Amino acid sequence: MDDENNNSTLGSGPMSAQSLALRVQKKVASKMSNKNMAKIFIDDTSGRLLDNLYKLVKEYSANKKLAESILNDIIKVIVKIGILVKNEQLSSDEIKNCDMFRQSFHLFTKSALSFYEIEYTFDLKHLQKLLMSCQSSMHDIIRGHLTDKSKNRVDNVFNFFTDSKFLEDIFRNAKYSTIMKAIFEDARKLVDEGLL
Numbered sequence: 001m002d003d004e005n006n007n008s009t010l011g012s013g014p015m016s017a018q019s020l021a022l023r024v025q026k027k028v029a030s031k032m033s034n035k036n037m038a039k040i041f042i043d044d045t046s047g048r049l050l051d052n053l054y055k056l057v058k059e060y061s062a063n064k065k066l067a068e069s070i071l072n073d074i075i076k077v078i079v080k081i082g083i084l085v086k087n088e089q090l091s092s093d094e095i096k097n098c099d100m101f102r103q104s105f106h107l108f109t110k111s112a113l114s115f116y117e118i119e120y121t122f123d124l125k126h127l128q129k130l131l132m133s134c135q136s137s138m139h140d141i142i143r144g145h146l147t148d149k150s151k152n153r154v155d156n157v158f159n160f161f162t163d164s165k166f167l168e169d170i171f172r173n174a175k176y177s178t179i180m181k182a183i184f185e186d187a188r189k190l191v192d193e194g195l196l
Contacts (some may be wrong), residue, residue: 042078043195049186050074050085056179060166070160073153077138077146084145094141101137105132109187115171116184122171124164131162 042050050071058067084090090098109132115122133159142150162167170176190196 019080022146042075044187045189045193046195049183049190052179052183052186056170056176056183057160059171059176059179066160070157073157077142077150077153077157078145081141081148084142089145090141094144097137101141104133104137106191106196108134109191113184113187113191116180124167127167128162131158134158135162139169 002184027038053074054067054071057070058064060066085098108127111123111126115127135154138154138158139151142154170180
């Protein structure tokens, strides 16, 4: 075998600088995805929202390791998708799936805001349906680009946040009111700015 075939990227043909750069970026992202790395791809308000989600998961689960895992999974997927978008690696269908994800996530955020702001309007099934739609769209986006490990990260995050007991508790238990207030203040700001 010649050197060109030995250096092929993803086993799909001759090596190119662009495909090698993309592989390196993904690898670096997977090794360095933490709060500091996320700041490159995530604005201050989103970062604060993620910090408060971490606090919420930690308080709810009483499990720091689980909270760290959920936050790491969110950040790694965001960073990797950011790299795919930056390097124009998504097909037109995948771009449409990104739009579907944005629409579903926007609707989820607005619904959650409404349920938080208006008493007695909480609808568990509606929130779960929207989150499952987001999960499905996310898988459609990353299917041909990321590893099974990344796909499992997506499932880990969405399976946690769609859990009935979790959603019921955070919306109905006053114990979480301070963290929920902070989360929804940032979510409202991001919605108003058109970022969510």
